[in-house]
Amino acid sequence: MSGRKVKNMEEFAVVSGISRPTVSKFFHDPESVRKSTRRKIEAALEQYDYRPNIFAINQNRKLTKTVGIVVPYLADPFFAEIARKIERRCIEAGYWPTLFSSHGERKYESDILETLRSLKPAGVLLAPVGRASDRAAVETFCKNVPTVLFDSNIEDMGAAFVGSDNFSFVSQSVDYLTRSGSAPVFFEMRTPPNPNANKRRLAYIEIMEKLNFKPQIIQVEGEGWEFEQFGYQGAMRVLAGDELTSDTVLCSNDRLAIGFLAAAYEKGVQVGIGPSATLRVASHDDHPFSRFTCPSLTTVAHDYEAVSNRSVETLFRLIEEGGTFDSRDETLFPARLILRASA
Amino acid sequence: MSGRKVKNMEEFAVVSGISRPTVSKFFHDPESVRKSTRRKIEAALEQYDYRPNIFAINQNRKLTKTVGIVVPYLADPFFAEIARKIERRCIEAGYWPTLFSSHGERKYESDILETLRSLKPAGVLLAPVGRASDRAAVETFCKNVPTVLFDSNIEDMGAAFVGSDNFSFVSQSVDYLTRSGSAPVFFEMRTPPNPNANKRRLAYIEIMEKLNFKPQIIQVEGEGWEFEQFGYQGAMRVLAGDELTSDTVLCSNDRLAIGFLAAAYEKGVQVGIGPSATLRVASHDDHPFSRFTCPSLTTVAHDYEAVSNRSVETLFRLIEEGGTFDSRDETLFPARLILRASA
DNA sequence: ATCTATTTTTAACGCGCGCAAATTTTGAAT
DNA sequence: ATTCAAAATTTGCGCGCGTTAAAAATAGAT
Numbered sequence: 001m002s003g004r005k006v007k008n009m010e011e012f013a014v015v016s017g018i019s020r021p022t023v024s025k026f027f028h029d030p031e032s033v034r035k036s037t038r039r040k041i042e043a044a045l046e047q048y049d050y051r052p053n054i055f056a057i058n059q060n061r062k063l064t065k066t067v068g069i070v071v072p073y074l075a076d077p078f079f080a081e082i083a084r085k086i087e088r089r090c091i092e093a094g095y096w097p098t099l100f101s102s103h104g105e106r107k108y109e110s111d112i113l114e115t116l117r118s119l120k121p122a123g124v125l126l127a128p129v130g131r132a133s134d135r136a137a138v139e140t141f142c143k144n145v146p147t148v149l150f151d152s153n154i155e156d157m158g159a160a161f162v163g164s165d166n167f168s169f170v171s172q173s174v175d176y177l178t179r180s181g182s183a184p185v186f187f188e189m190r191t192p193p194n195p196n197a198n199k200r201r202l203a204y205i206e207i208m209e210k211l212n213f214k215p216q217i218i219q220v221e222g223e224g225w226e227f228e229q230f231g232y233q234g235a236m237r238v239l240a241g242d243e244l245t246s247d248t249v250l251c252s253n254d255r256l257a258i259g260f261l262a263a264a265y266e267k268g269v270q271v272g273i274g275p276s277a278t279l280r281v282a283s284h285d286d287h288p289f290s291r292f293t294c295p296s297l298t299t300v301a302h303d304y305e306a307v308s309n310r311s312v313e314t315l316f317r318l319i320e321e322g323g324t325f326d327s328r329d330e331t332l333f334p335a336r337l338i339l340r341a342s343a
Numbered sequence: 344m345s346g347r348k349v350k351n352m353e354e355f356a357v358v359s360g361i362s363r364p365t366v367s368k369f370f371h372d373p374e375s376v377r378k379s380t381r382r383k384i385e386a387a388l389e390q391y392d393y394r395p396n397i398f399a400i401n402q403n404r405k406l407t408k409t410v411g412i413v414v415p416y417l418a419d420p421f422f423a424e425i426a427r428k429i430e431r432r433c434i435e436a437g438y439w440p441t442l443f444s445s446h447g448e449r450k451y452e453s454d455i456l457e458t459l460r461s462l463k464p465a466g467v468l469l470a471p472v473g474r475a476s477d478r479a480a481v482e483t484f485c486k487n488v489p490t491v492l493f494d495s496n497i498e499d500m501g502a503a504f505v506g507s508d509n510f511s512f513v514s515q516s517v518d519y520l521t522r523s524g525s526a527p528v529f530f531e532m533r534t535p536p537n538p539n540a541n542k543r544r545l546a547y548i549e550i551m552e553k554l555n556f557k558p559q560i561i562q563v564e565g566e567g568w569e570f571e572q573f574g575y576q577g578a579m580r581v582l583a584g585d586e587l588t589s590d591t592v593l594c595s596n597d598r599l600a601i602g603f604l605a606a607a608y609e610k611g612v613q614v615g616i617g618p619s620a621t622l623r624v625a626s627h628d629d630h631p632f633s634r635f636t637c638p639s640l641t642t643v644a645h646d647y648e649a650v651s652n653r654s655v656e657t658l659f660r661l662i663e664e665g666g667t668f669d670s671r672d673e674t675l676f677p678a679r680l681i682l683r684a685s686a
Numbered sequence: 687a688t689c690t691a692t693t694t695t696t697a698a699c700g701c702g703c704g705c706a707a708a709t710t711t712t713g714a715a716t
Numbered sequence: 717a718t719t720c721a722a723a724a725t726t727t728g729c730g731c732g733c734g735t736t737a738a739a740a741a742t743a744g745a746t
Binding site for chain 2: 054056074081083084098100101118119228265288291293295296
């Protein structure tokens, strides 16, 4: 890392004593050249610190090595976490991931898809903003770019979907709550941005009826992704009135639960499973912060690892097969109950 | 959006009835062409849905429109939030921001800087991982790419630094705590990854001495960025013993405080300002979740808006001035005390 | 030393657009 | 109709690398 500056592959080929096409081949796949030439190039690489120009590379390739990752809301640690895992997998596979956040808004999502189209990525992993998504925009995008949806499904869009099994979440939480106490009331947003919420509600109703309990649903107001705030406000109202028909509350997701617990604390309502507690609260997702709520949150965990791994694998398979699958398969991973102090 | 496919600017120029150089000019700046031609191009744009090839564009430009944004840990909502603000500003200014997270690790940060170099960005906004940073790598990077540091400073690196005034944080929290009760013990990590922590400790000591109080510092173990966990473990130990020499604790940052509050709750220690409370806890940062802790966290807030705005403005000024400033100026924004229930 | 399969070299074109100089057209003012 | 600056066009090179076909060199086996 000392010698003269090297502007391009031509110059680098000269100083390494190898022809340019061979050098080009090397950067494509170091194993594809003879060992002796590889060593020469690597030696030159240490002296001259040259890197091929990304833009020039991608200009002529039919198949870019870029992969787009789009999440609905990056300020949500849940998505930050899963994005991180996916990013890492892509890098390991030799791809170049680029991360985007829709910030919960249709306009951003559409803009990102536009940007992605001109990036000509090999493939895209898309977690749509859900209800706010511009279905037409997503659809045309999926037709032009190999896309795998994850986390939140939109019917018939993308070549595949990978996510968690919402039924599995609710079945485990309701099962546990009814066995260990009384049947839960379901606490959710009236207009949730994410379709998973709807699936969870339906699962709740189905499971409760199967167990011969009457489903009770409390829906709180709020538009957007500030779930904690909506949970807090809703809980303040609920805890002030007599809307609560059970001593057990099952929140649709952890972020609502975090708000709920904050409200309960403020109202002096003892949450937990001890003898002094008057309310149990459980939830779904195993949000990174759910271990640190007061009390710590009993919840049902995504199989983060499985979802991110399978998403990436599926995308790579899709890319290899030329951008389309024979049929659109949906993979749902089961969830895992995490018992903590709140229920 | 119906007509034949248009592969490149040449073809698009033909179908829009305008010459290619003029079309090129249009995409650079729509205002730079005559109104009548602009209308023709825009009309063709609606019919043919053409977008210039990003790679080809950036290949020849001396000055890319790309801007790199690097944060140390994106799963921390604090950084997710500030990254979001910065992203938006860049887009508004016509730049193309690309977001990277170092995930708290030196290796990732160095890799990102490598990647960024080959991206040839117009400029980079870098929040270093701090203690873990490879100073040599950061230094050479800053020499080659116009860079503005933010949030966490590294002396003499980058063309400028924009962040919050750590002294202002601590001065306000200590002032408030001493006036409203007793002087606080300072609760922090023994080996914090972020240099801001050191500045806060020094500020604490200085302010306490000025007020004629004896500084008391509790340092907890932990390597990495799982601050809540370290705060929780540390607090469990502290609350079990008699290390606590005051009824007031000032945490170095909110994430530690979140862990601390979880431990206090578990230990049955009443935190807050009411008559029944035995412990006050305050902190710094105004983390997005600090409103929802139990009790809600009294803290000192960054001026997010000002920091992100000034960072971006500074970078653009730097770019305009050709990549260097006459002198390296450090901008520190004052913080704002947020009174809540915990202290 | 001879043969063969593999690898490297040579030579040259193409990608899509930036950019510049010289020329022509335009539109508004005289 | 004349003038003239501003805008648009023509022409053509260059960017850095992918890619290919044919020629040459290399390495391993006989």
